[in-house]
Amino acid sequence: MGKRSHALASAPFHLAQHAVRWVEATRGGLTLEQKLAQLIVVQSIDSSRENLERFAALGIGGLFCRAGGPIHSLRTAIGHLQSHSRVPALICGDLELGAEGAIGGIGTVFPNQMTVAATGDTRWAERMARIAAREGRAAGFNCSFSPVSDLALNHRNALVSTRSFGDNAVTVAPFVAAYIRALQRGGVAACVKHWPGDGWDDRNQHFVTTRNGLSLAQWEATYGHVYRSAIRAGTLAVMSAHVSLPAFRGAGEAPASLSAALNVRLLRERLGFRGVIFSDASTMGGVTSLAPRPKFVPQIVANGCDLLLFSNDPELDLHYLREAVRDGRLAIARVDEAVTRILALKAALGLWRTHDLSPAVPANVRHRHEQWARDCARHAVTLVKDEQRLLPFSPRRHRRVLLIQEWSHHIPKPNAYAPELELERRLVAKGFRVERFAPDTDVHRDYYDVVIYAIAEEASKVRASMELRWLDLQGGFPRAMDRYWHDVPTVFISFGSPFHLRDVPACPTFINAYSLAPVVQDAVVQALVGAIPFRGRSPVRLSKT
Known part of the structure; x- marks a missing residue:
């Protein structure tokens, strides 16, 4: 040889x-x-x-x-x-x-x-x-x-x-x-x-x-x-x-x-x-x-x-x-x-013998793959802190939810099948009444039981920055400077970058979910209401500065 x-x-x-x-x-x-x-x-x-x-x-x-x-x-x-x-x-x-x-x-x-x-x-x-x-x-x-x-x-x-x-x-x-x-x-x-x-x-x-x-x-x-x-x-x-x-x-x-x-x-x-x-x-x-x-x-x-x-x-x-x-x-x-x-x-890869395409994935195997995705998500969602002992939520105590959400609509989706952030629908299905934040929203304990920030920014080849855009999130200036957790119990959830803690170091409850995948969104809501525990641990060192 x-x-x-x-x-x-x-x-x-x-x-x-x-x-x-x-x-x-x-x-x-x-x-x-x-x-x-x-x-x-x-x-x-x-x-x-x-x-x-x-x-x-x-x-x-x-x-x-x-x-x-x-x-x-x-x-x-x-x-x-x-x-x-x-x-x-x-x-x-x-x-x-x-x-x-x-x-x-x-x-x-x-x-x-x-x-x-x-x-x-x-x-x-x-x-x-x-x-x-x-x-x-x-x-x-x-x-x-x-x-x-x-x-x-x-x-x-x-x-x-x-x-x-x-x-x-x-x-x-x-x-x-x-x-x-x-x-x-x-x-x-x-x-x-x-x-x-x-x-x-x-x-x-x-x-x-x-x-x-x-x-x-x-x-x-x-x-x-x-x-x-x-x-x-x-x-x-x-x-x-x-x-x-x-x-x-x-x-x-x-x-x-x-x-x-x-x-x-x-x-x-x-x-x-x-x-x-x-x-x-x-x-x-x-x-x-x-x-x-x-x-x-x-x-x-x-x-x-x-x-x-x-x-x-x-x-x-x-x-x-x-x-x-x-x-x-x-x-x-x-x-x-x-x-x-x-x-x-x-x-x-065996291409010298044959380059015929593999058959379609059988339905039972696809179902197993979907179950793996669900189980992975349930083991990953990470409670970084809950200083106010806010969790778990219940529709009885936290029925009125104000959702402040940003999904990177200004960043092109990689393909037509990429998931959307649909936290509102999932919360409503659990019995919560959800209102979306608007620039004229009066954020006060008399009107809301809890405020949820939901940010969905996964890393991408078309993205140049992962910084939190307060102007987009809270309707421009000067409302971008307002912070609501001193008056209304607040949780910040990142369905993407794990590093947003440095943007909201004083927010008393912070969750990292890492991904926009629908199974992760499901797991987050399940964890919020106490149906499953928070099992994840941070894969990165987190800093408040």
Whole structure:
């Protein structure tokens, strides 16, 4: 067995000899143009048969689909692409569940990663991943850009926050590892993100290159610990982000997506990762702000990323890659190395044998998934404090409820199936009379028995801030300065960021629910009325300042 064959038979691919032979024979049968096409993952904005056949003719390495698209459309598009592809394509998606909602529009709306972490039990990470694998495969996916292995170190970071398992590497790492193992046992490749670790900076790499400013010793004890755990768990892929790590020698301020120091010397040589490296999206401001596309597209591959996300014009990106090979900026040996790993990933997923789509998830399995989501939510809702001994509520003592609610209506929903905040309906069903706050509301004990603040702001790729917007919440200035808990018993509930305690440190009753998922909203109301206990524990350190 040659050195390259031995590497394919080892972690994380673990290929048998017949699969190794398929990788080598397939690579040997590809022209340079076809090899370059294998490096590209396109985004399925236009899923017409003509466009899919165009991608297949080019021989693209993978297709990214929005997980929330209608399942029939997903299955039809993916099946058509695979049936026309000489080399089966990776079908990638953000199968994070959480704010992204149900896979295929009919799957399970499971709470986000931070909700899972609040249970304190890694079995929920495993079940979350099992759902993503089963329902993802039924929709046609074979690779998920999950789990998020970042740390929520900066309360202002709106990209990480609730998408993470928390801020403590020692507790986050087991959740990441459990997720990876379960997802890949289910036949879907895990791609942990965002290397070398997001969550330290307060900025969003979709808009600007961001920074991990820890010292190398601090990084090793935090993000390094999580990534080593993910590699030991067998993750098949890592996503290299538009995040810098200046503390690593020779890395400077370059983002990982453009850094051989971070991708090769740190991730591969120091941490020992041998799987596939995806770049984060090449359409993001974190990389487009640094150089023109003809320059940075080949640089991404030359600096250690095996797959380029996303190409909106694959023919043009192929031209950029071809020109870089021709003038020596991109070595053919580097292309062969990347293609070998990409084909090994496909072989590890069994795509060399068949790329037929998995059958639909049976109804009894879907019901089990829904029960898992309910049980996870019931174990996660966290009572941070109840200094006034207000809880539990009862319709007899707290019948008149004033609801002050903000749901981020000004932030685009990730898809049509993402949940809404419907706390009012749930409270009414329990016998409460609920009135919504308006700018002219007279907030007084004579009119209301309790005030509930309900805020729903989960982390999102389209969000630039997680700050509490008092002007929107309480009808502009000067009412934004009013605080009501000195006169009317008040509870603040966050269905998103766990860090709002610093916005209302004097509010005597505070609940973190972490997620907008309907099962979490149900669990919160059940806990408010004392039907279930508050079982959750905070996955992050909370501060009043």
